[in-house]
Amino acid sequence: MECRHFGRCGSCRWYEEGYEGQLTKKAEEIKALFAPLYTGAFDIARSAPEGYRARAEFKVWHVGDTMHFAMNSIDREGVVLLEECPMVTAPIQALMWPLLDALNAAPGMGRKLFGMDFLAGRDGDIAVSMLYHRKLDDTWKAQAAELATKFGISIIGRSRKQKEVIGRDHVIESVDVAERTYRFKQIENSFTQPNPGVNAQMIGWALQQFEGLGGDLLELYCGAGNFTIPFASRFDRVLATEISKSSIHAAKTNMELNDVHNIDFVRMSAEEFVQALDGVREFNRMKGIDLPSYRLDTIFVDPPRAGMDEASCDFAARHEHILYISCNPETLKRDLEYLTRTHRIEAMAMFDQFPYTHHMEMGVKLKKAAQ
Numbered sequence: 001m002e003c004r005h006f007g008r009c010g011s012c013r014w015y016e017e018g019y020e021g022q023l024t025k026k027a028e029e030i031k032a033l034f035a036p037l038y039t040g041a042f043d044i045a046r047s048a049p050e051g052y053r054a055r056a057e058f059k060v061w062h063v064g065d066t067m068h069f070a071m072n073s074i075d076r077e078g079v080v081l082l083e084e085c086p087m088v089t090a091p092i093q094a095l096m097w098p099l100l101d102a103l104n105a106a107p108g109m110g111r112k113l114f115g116m117d118f119l120a121g122r123d124g125d126i127a128v129s130m131l132y133h134r135k136l137d138d139t140w141k142a143q144a145a146e147l148a149t150k151f152g153i154s155i156i157g158r159s160r161k162q163k164e165v166i167g168r169d170h171v172i173e174s175v176d177v178a179e180r181t182y183r184f185k186q187i188e189n190s191f192t193q194p195n196p197g198v199n200a201q202m203i204g205w206a207l208q209q210f211e212g213l214g215g216d217l218l219e220l221y222c223g224a225g226n227f228t229i230p231f232a233s234r235f236d237r238v239l240a241t242e243i244s245k246s247s248i249h250a251a252k253t254n255m256e257l258n259d260v261h262n263i264d265f266v267r268m269s270a271e272e273f274v275q276a277l278d279g280v281r282e283f284n285r286m287k288g289i290d291l292p293s294y295r296l297d298t299i300f301v302d303p304p305r306a307g308m309d310e311a312s313c314d315f316a317a318r319h320e321h322i323l324y325i326s327c328n329p330e331t332l333k334r335d336l337e338y339l340t341r342t343h344r345i346e347a348m349a350m351f352d353q354f355p356y357t358h359h360m361e362m363g364v365k366l367k368k369a370a371q
């Protein structure tokens, strides 16, 4: 794939390598980073080289009367106007340019429009968030409804203290894992894994790491149940916590959508959950959860880029088995330095969730070391 942005988009140095070249280069960097902690083999999950992103955020840039999709240039000096976007999935590619043409033709609809976010399910279900610096009035709602019908999409208009939903505020995504198709409600403006092909491989890899383990599972940072629901088939029960109210709400819906019944989802930060387990604080949100009846030898964590705080690492280290998925190798390394005081690394994986960038998603399986 060629990049036409002459170095300004930041992906060019990776594009020059080609898909396999950029992956090899990143994999070498990652191996060197973790060499002080782990010298075993890494499982590597490849991405599709194009059409891999099911969620994408664009700036909307106004040049005269015409709007363009744009992104920040790598040096943060100005923007790069886009003429193509091969990284987004086929349903987004098919939609984004005709939708931009329609917006350019709709009188006044682009006024103070500064961003557009696309979220797509595999089967073409799409929600488009349109971000404005102005109040959205009835004229906007009528125009947005017309576009939503024309393109068969949902449109969510966002402005300061205003959210207008034309259609639905979510899409339904299907994920094939271990010979089963799972369905997920994915909410606009909430966390979702951006690369569906790599996501399915991550879930599959994680399921393999659980082979031979029994009992119950504890999960921190569960989002809308992306991992939780496929994992539930491997454990007697799952206790899963997450800070975001809308994600927990979606997780409960997803449990029903997939006819899974052995999960307790609780809205709670990782830090609060540790306090609840240690009896430091009581939480109404834990009412009805019979904690002592859980047999929690295994913990699964998938924290945000900042990784885990020390108290959460300490807490994770109480468990015999730890499975850690991370979107930031730097904070993962920091946390592993801590966790390997008590645990040894049994397996590691790289998931190329963000091709042509320096980012890499990682997986680590740890087991308590014999004392």
Ligand SMILES: C[S@@+](CC[C@H](N)C(=O)[O-])C[C@H]1O[C@@H](n2cnc3c(N)ncnc32)[C@H](O)[C@@H]1O
Pocket (backbone or CB within 6 Å): 191, 192, 193, 220, 221, 222, 223, 224, 225, 226, 227, 241, 242, 243, 244, 247, 268, 269, 270, 271, 302, 303, 304, 305, 327
């Ligand atoms: C990398 S995402 C993973 C979500 C989920 N595992 C998935 O695959 O979709 C991290 C999640 O942690 C949640 N989160 C962020 N800070 C948190 C905290 N302090 N305690 C609990 N959850 C948190 C975010 O809302 C987000 O859903």
